[in-house]
Every structure is written in C-alpha cells, then in structure tokens.
Amino acid sequence: MEARIFQLDAFSSRSFAGNPAAVMLFESYPDDGVCQALANENNLAETAFLVAEGGDFRIRWFTPTVEVPLCGHATLASAAVVLERLETDRESVVFHSASGPLTVRRAERGYLMDFPARQCEPMKPPENLADVLGVPVEETAWDGFNIIAVLASADDVRCLSPDLRAIQSMACAGVIVTAPGDGENDCVSRYFAPAKGIPEDPATGGAHCALTPYWAERLGKNEIYAFQTSARGGELRCRLLGDRVELQGECVFYLEGIARW
Template sequence: MSTRSRIFQVDAFTTRRFAGNPAAVMLLAAYPPDEVLHALAAENNLSETAFLVPQGRDYRLRWFTPKVEVPLCGHATLASAAVVMERLEPGREAVVFATASGPLSVIRSGGGYVMDFPARTLTPVEAPAGLAAALGVAPLEVVWDGGNYLARLAAPEQVRALAPDLAAVAVLDCGGVIVTAEEGGEHDFVSRYFAPAKGVPEDPVTGGAHCGLAPFWAARLGRTEFRAFQASRRGGEIVCRLKGARVELEGACVFYLEGEAVF
C-alpha cells in the first residue's frame, strides 16, 4: 500500500526565489524505517530533506542528506518552521522541534524567522595534512568545531574564488570544511562549506556552520552580532547573535514547490 506525504521545497536564508539553500520538507504521520527516509532524501537530491512528524502541539524533526542522517541542520529547520507557520498552521508565531540536538525553538520575526541553536565549542588545531592542498590555499588558522575543520583565510576574495579539490576534501578526517574570512562593509564575514563525504559537495547556505562561525568571529571581532554571507553560487544571508552557549540564526524563506509525494 502506498503512503502519501505533503512535500514542500523551500529556499532558505534568502528573500528571493532561486537563491539561498533549497530544502525539502515532508510531513509524515509517523517515521517509516530509516531505509525509506534515506531513499526519499536521495530521491529529493537536495542537500537536506527534513522529515516532520506531529508530536503534541509541536513536531519531531529529522534531517537527511542524500547519503546520511545528520544531527543538526539549520536551513532545513528554517524551512520546516516556514512550512509549519505558513502552511500547516498559518498565523502561528513559534514552534519547537524535538531533534537529535535537543529542542530547537523558532519564532517568527519581522522579515522571517529566528532559530535558537546550540553554539559549537571550538578547539584550535594544527592544519591537518592535506588541508591546504585540498583547498588550494594555506589557512591563517584552523579550529575544530566538533565535526568540521573551520579555516580562516586572509581575504574574502580568497573565499569567493576558492575551487577546492573535493575528492581530497572528502578523505580528510572530518564531516566537512568551513572556510571564512572577515569582510566588513555590508557583511561582517563570508564563508563557504564543503562536505562531499556527506553527499554535499558544496552546501549553498549552512545554518549549522554558523553555530561555530558566530563564536569564532565573536572572539576575534569583540562583539556578538553579525551579518554573514555564505558565498556559494546561490548565496545567502544569515544574521547571527551569540548568546552565551546558544546562537540565534535569523533568516527568511521563499516557497518554491508544494505537492504530494507517493512512496
């Protein structure tokens, strides 16, 4: 017997369609076996698919790349909040998602939504063997955020022009590599994120990466609020606020697709 699920595709961390990071959001009555979730995420073929299941007044939320389940995903959480507040329960002002990273709350803001995420603990490390060769540039410093290497480059132009060897990035001992540089002007810093080992060669806009980028730049710039730009081909903007052990990530969403999946 077939299962039917409402499905949405939402461009997150942008105010215009065809920019930001597209996420699929699927509403389920209950979670099917994990192999089905993996197959659905691979079929959707986006950097993340979010699976929502009602739980009391709120929802349980899981995230899958085309290859693996991940413990945290910012843009697909933002997209899920938009689906809940704009389509499932129009006019709702807040939602709390039960996730592998604990309860994640999202509230409506003037121009979009504000997510409350855990900040990542950063540990200075020596650049691992192969990192500079994989990136094509030697970082000024490298830290470990618990799952990714975060590499600071000398200038935003280096971040924007980067053309890494993704096969070399994929065999590093990490989930992915974040590159960043201070910019100034309209944005305080820029970044990009490469995670080919997780089936995401380059993620267009990465909320989770900013859970480490916010404390990283707070320690170097001496403040706690930033306007950030992820300089992928699609590009996207995130407002970050470091609040102790938490990070607020604020952004907007645009709906692209709404329909029904049958599996």
C-alpha cells in the first residue's frame, strides 16, 4: 500500500519551530490498526488522515499511541496541504471530524480555523499538583479533557520541568499550564499529555480552545495573542466568537513524498 504524505511545521512562520504534523491522503480509510501503525511510524505528536468527501474532507487524528477527538495543529497543516497543494484555487476547506465540521480559510497571514470553544469550570486541584509541576499553582480549572493550571508568571511556565510520570497517572488527557503573558503576548502556555503518547506538545490548537475563553474573560477582551513557550515555540492569534473560537496560525512545508508499506 502507499499514500501521499506531507510533513509541516504548524503555528510557525519558519522551519524547525511550531509543531510538526504529518498529513496522509487516502481514497478511503484503512483499518484503525494501520492508521495507528502509520502514526507511530511517523513518530510525531499527530498524524492527520484525510479522505475526500464531496467537496469537503473527512479528517481523523492519531498520536503515536491513540486516536484523539480534536487536533488543531494537524488540522492547520491539513488545510495548508489542501489549499497549497491539492486545490490551490480554493479559499477555504471544511473538515468533518469527531468534533463536528471544522472550517479553515485563508488569511492575510496563514489560515483561520473555526473550532468549538471549551468552557472552563473551576476545580479543586489534585493535592500533589504543585509538587508535580514544581511550582506553586494559583488557580485550576477543567475544560472537559484537561486540567488547566494557572501560574503567577510567564517565567514560571518557561522554566517548568514537571514530573511527566505523575502527570500520566492523573485522570485527565493532559495538563495545560498557563500564565499572563509578557512582552507582546497576552498569555503563555505549555501542554503536557504523556497519557496520549505526547510528553510535551510544542504548539496545541486544542488547548487554545479552552485558553481563549479563559483569558478572554479574565482580560476582558475577545481577541488575544498567545505564545506556547515550548522549546520550539508556537504563535497563535485567538478570537472568541460565542461558543466558537477562531485560531489563526501559519504553516511551513518541510517534507513531501510517498509512504509505502
């Protein structure tokens, strides 16, 4: 068997930054086990699998270990593949997914993604959370999938060296750590999801589905500039639109070819 494959750096305007994603094209989906094996072979945070469906596309996302219900950076990468390689005369594309239809359209810089917002509810923190992160936690919230830990400063987020094994044992998909931004950014964050086979995700669209409404309310504005302060870094412009969020980011192509197995 074979499939076209692309690898892109998402949420970045330059190579070797942002979050690498693989995008693979199929006429119909192979067995789930094949998808999982391919994602494991690609060894990236996520691989997106695309199948054309009328004028739209069906999309699924796999980490090296599990299928996930939503992935922002691999959707951004998939839109770049469709709009820059497959159908260059298009201005937008709709991906049908486990999280509903996701529309991505061209922007002056990069692409705009329309995603469902994740409302955050205050939660009592796990009693060992501060020890796991190695820093005091000012506030915690739950977005339906992840624990959100709010720290005092951007430097606290940058300097984190958490206990990933302890995070993996928690009853959550992952831990989003965030703080008020400094410089040009309204907020900063990092995302740890070892239970999904991702020790640290470099730039995470799904996390900003929760961070956008959280920081929009806290800062009193509906548009925020966010920076994911991982080693690679990730740049996102986020807007809250009712029960949806609009995430804007850029992509850089790195690899294009044919996968055979």
